[in-house]
Amino acid sequence: MNYSTQQDHVTLVITHSPLPGKTREYEAWLEEIMPMAASFTGHLGVNVIRPREGETAYTILVRFADLDRLYAWIHSPDRQALVAKVSGLLDQGDRFEIRPGAAFWFTPQTKKGPTPAKWKQYLLTLGVIFPSTNFVPWFWGTLLPAGKGTLWGHLLNDASVVALVVFFWMPLVTRLLKNWLIPKGQ
Structure with a gap:
């Protein structure tokens, strides 16, 4: 299915909960993956919502111009390698959903x-x-x-x-x- 005709951006909403004691390593991983995502065609920006005191879940919002470009990022070998790298730091793995703009x-x-x-x-x-x-x-x-x-x-x-x-x-x-x-x- 070709989504390149879509007029509005799409957002990848990622939820990660680092394991206890792994927050610093997770933050370092974020610093590695965010510039890589930004280098992909159609990337429009990223927001990281860090957990409040006493909570663990991070919400990362990654915006792309359209679904085709977002899918290119999601399925890229670069992202797959970094997701594999972070999997040992996460409580529930790499959870995400795609939302329209x-x-x-x-x-x-x-x-x-x-x-x-x-x-x-x-x-x-x-x-x-x-x-x-x-x-x-x-x-x-x-x-x-x-x-x-x-x-x-x-x-x-x-x-x-x-x-x-x-x-x-x-x-x-x-x-x-x-x-x-x-x-x-x-």
């Missing part, structure tokens, strides 16, 4: 309307995701301290962040900032 939050009411500039989409999404990924784990960690660092705790945090972002924050802020996102006359 964030543009679905910014789809105009009418299909004929313009879409916001990518940098505005980025700033708005970061402005919603960053506080959510900091507040939600704190909230659940305070309410349910037994969930900290557990799989069900991560699921609860992730499900809460996604629900807040998709059903509350993005509809609210895109409505409030619609004139900034797409200035009148565009």
Whole structure:
């Protein structure tokens, strides 16, 4: 299947939990793999969300221009070798999923309307995701301290962040900032 006609970027969402005592080695591995990914055609950037105190899971967001280029990176011998290298440092192996770009939050009411500039989409999404990924784990960690660092705790945090972002924050802020996102006359 050819995905090269896709208009929006795609994101590889990777979740890694280093084994106890292996965080420093894992961080060194990240410093090795990130520049390698950046050297691949279509690479648009990477964000590393490090675990909060008392947690272990790292979330790495790697963006590519389209699925073909992302698949080229995923299946490259370079990445395969580095994934094999890190496997002994990880609690649950190399877990990832592929998500389409964030543009679905910014789809105009009418299909004929313009879409916001990518940098505005980025700033708005970061402005919603960053506080959510900091507040939600704190909230659940305070309410349910037994969930900290557990799989069900991560699921609860992730499900809460996604629900807040998709059903509350993005509809609210895109409505409030619609004139900034797409200035009148565009």
